[in-house]
Amino acid sequence: MSIRHGLLALLEHGPRYGSQLRTEFESRTGSTWPLNVGQVYTTLSRLERDGMVVQDGEDEAGHALYAITDDGRAELHTWFERPVDRTSPARDELSIKLAMAVGAPGVDIRDVIQSQRRHTVQAMQDYTRLKAQAISAVEKNGARARDDVAWLLVLEQLIFQTEAEARWLDHCESRLIRLSAAAAATPEATPSPPAPQTRPRTGSATRR
Template sequence: MSIRHGLLALLERGPRYGSQLRTEFESRTGATWPLNVGQVYTTLGRFERDGMVVPSGEDDAGHALYAITDAGREELHSWYERPVDRTSPPRDELSIKLAMAVGAPGVDIRAVIQAQRHATVKAMQDYTRLKAQALAAIETGGARERDDVAWLLVLEQLIFQTEAEARWLDHSESRLVRLSVLAERGAGGAGAVAPPAPGRPATPAAAPTTAPQTTTRAARR
């Protein structure tokens, strides 16, 4: 989420002060990405330096207001028009964790996957419950309907993201099982059993000199 451009989008609706911007940003995104008010004021200072906002007096309570400039509007609408850059994807902690867990001594990577799958499914259920609440709020209407619609879009993105993560975890576990089976076959040498062709029973690649190997638990999955 581009905090800079999100704040510019709020300023386009009219002059705002720092803590007001933080509150409206979190309301629009359902507090999915909470902001520190100091971060907001730091960003406003950079905007002012770059000519994208200017001081706009004070409100009745004495809060210093900021207003967007033409340069700020140009930057905002340029952001709306250009696709999000995916050439440098953000670091994903889960991907890094599984990459580091592969072959790590004393780490059961399938246990790591199963624990994450449980957490991911729970998050998906929580997002789905919040989606139902957002839909109910939209149906009743009200002054916050625009924020509820924005929050609904964020929630649906989070639901799709967790669904994709759950599928990826299933795929990763299946991939690890297949690679484990291949490694076991490779270690078996000439006596390894070839996989059966569709509709045909397995046939030994060569006559074994010992009793047939027992199928591993992983291979049965």
């Protein structure tokens, strides 16, 4: 997740201070990826160091405001135009867990799969319920409600992701069942009987 680009996108709408950026970021994404103020200000410091934001005075309450620069705006637009790189996928804890569970002593990988499937299905149901609420908000407030539209898109991505995860878990379980059946059907190799030994001849043949 690119926090820096998310903050730049919010700053393009005008100067903001740290807590305001955190609140707007979480509102736009439905708190799916919560931030703390420390993360926000650390990222702002790096953006300021890179010339992408500058401090722009204070508001009436004395909060330091940050504004996007031309370099920051160019970086943001490049980010929007550039596809997300999938050549180095992020580490996925579930994939790593199943990979490590294969052959692990005392671990039944099918139990791991079934436990995860229950959690995944529950998450999918929760996301679907939230999606219905988001659709109602969009229908009520119209496309002008940017946060509601953004949250709806995030929810739909999460639903697609959990649906794919559930299908993958089903596939993993089927794969394990097929492999177990194949292993059971294959007879264990039996050692070959030793080759008969030829006794060495002793003496010479008797002539008649």
